[in-house]
Amino acid sequence: MAKISIISAGSWGTALALLLYNNGHQVTVCSENEEEIRMLQEKREHLTKLPGVPLPEKMEFTTDMERALSDRDLLVMAKASPYVRSTSRRIAPLIRKGQLIVNVAKGIEADTLMTMSDIISEEIPLANVAVLSGPSHAEEVGRGLPTTIVTGAGDRDTALYVQNIFMNPVFRVYTSPDILGIELGGSLKNVIALAAGIADGLGYGDNTTFYGLSGIGDLIVTCASVHSRNRKAGYLIGKGYTMQEAMDEVKMIVEGVHSARAGLDLSEKYGMETPSLQAVGEVLFDDKSPRLAVD
Numbered sequence: 001m002a003k004i005s006i007i008s009a010g011s012w013g014t015a016l017a018l019l020l021y022n023n024g025h026q027v028t029v030c031s032e033n034e035e036e037i038r039m040l041q042e043k044r045e046h047l048t049k050l051p052g053v054p055l056p057e058k059m060e061f062t063t064d065m066e067r068a069l070s071d072r073d074l075l076v077m078a079k080a081s082p083y084v085r086s087t088s089r090r091i092a093p094l095i096r097k098g099q100l101i102v103n104v105a106k107g108i109e110a111d112t113l114m115t116m117s118d119i120i121s122e123e124i125p126l127a128n129v130a131v132l133s134g135p136s137h138a139e140e141v142g143r144g145l146p147t148t149i150v151t152g153a154g155d156r157d158t159a160l161y162v163q164n165i166f167m168n169p170v171f172r173v174y175t176s177p178d179i180l181g182i183e184l185g186g187s188l189k190n191v192i193a194l195a196a197g198i199a200d201g202l203g204y205g206d207n208t209t210f211y212g213l214s215g216i217g218d219l220i221v222t223c224a225s226v227h228s229r230n231r232k233a234g235y236l237i238g239k240g241y242t243m244q245e246a247m248d249e250v251k252m253i254v255e256g257v258h259s260a261r262a263g264l265d266l267s268e269k270y271g272m273e274t275p276s277l278q279a280v281g282e283v284l285f286d287d288k289s290p291r292l293a294v295d
Helices: 011-022 034-043 065-069 081-094 116-123 156-166 179-201 213-224 229-238 243-250 255-269 275-285 290-294
Strands: 003-007 026-030 060-062 074-077 100-103 128-133 147-152 171-176
Touching: 003 011, 003 065, 011 026, 011 074, 011 156, 026 065, 034 060, 065 081, 074 081, 081 116, 081 255, 100 116, 100 156, 116 128, 116 179, 128 156, 128 179, 128 213, 147 156, 147 179, 147 213, 156 171, 171 179, 179 213, 179 229, 179 255, 179 275, 179 290, 213 229, 229 243, 229 255, 243 275, 255 275, 275 290
Parallel strands: 003 026, 003 074, 026 060, 074 100, 100 128, 147 171
Antiparallel strands: 128 147
16 A cells, blocks of 8 residues: 555546545545635535545545655646646655656646656656656546556656556556657647647547557547547637637636647747647637638
8 A cells, every 4th residue: 555645636636536545545635725625525525626426535635735745655746737837846845855756737838848747857856757647537537437548757667666556457557668758748639639629619520640548549538528628628719719718618727728839839949840739829829710720
C-alpha cells in the first residue's frame, strides 16, 4: 500500500483518487477550495463535477496542504494546466528531495512553451517528475469503465513503479520513455478537439492524425465524446458563440484554448506547417469566422 496525495479536487483528481483507493492505497485529496472540500467530506460525492460516483468514507479530503504532502510515496498533480506553475511554486517548500510527482495535467505554458513536467521540475527541482496521460475521461474512470493510458518517466524503474500503482483490471497502464511526446500529444489533441467541435457546429465532420495512446486514442476520445469540454467549446463556437461565451458556457477550463496559442508559437519556432492549429488560432484569437476558416 502506498501513501498518495492528489493535488486538486476537480473531476480528474477525484476520479484518480477513487481509482487509487480501490487499488488498495491510502489516498488523500487536498485543495485550497474550502467549499469544495467541505462538500466532498459531507456528501461523499463531487456533486458538480463527478455526480453519481460515491466516494468511500475512509478517503480523506483536506485543505491542509502541509499535512497532506508530508511523508507521501507519491503525489499526483491534477491541477488544470494554467495553475500548475503557481501551485508548484506554492508547494515547493513542502517537497522533500526525490519526491515522486506524477503530473496528469495536459497543456503547454503559453509564455514559456514549457510542458507541465518541465514547469514542475523548474519550480520543484528536488522532485522526481513523471507523467500520466491518455484517452481517459474522468466521468468514465470514476465509473470503472475500461481505460488505457501511458506513463512516462526519466528512468524505467520510476515508470514501472507508477504503472504498478495505477494499474488494475480496468485501467491498463503502458510505459514509455518519451515524456515530451506524451505531453505534446495530450496538449495539442485538445486544439484538434476544438477544431472537431467547430466542424460539427458547422455541420461538417472531423479528420485528423496523431499516433499513440496520448495521441490518437486521447485525440479520438476528446474529439468525439460528449464529456469533452474542448469539443463542446468548439461546437458552441461553430454555432456562433465567441470564444469567451463558449468558455463561460462550458464552465470548466478549456485547455485547448491555452494550448492553441502555445502550439502556434511552437510551430513558428520550428518552422512547422500546422494548418489546423492556424485555423483554430484565427478563430479563437483573430475573430475569424469559423466558416471562413474552414474554407
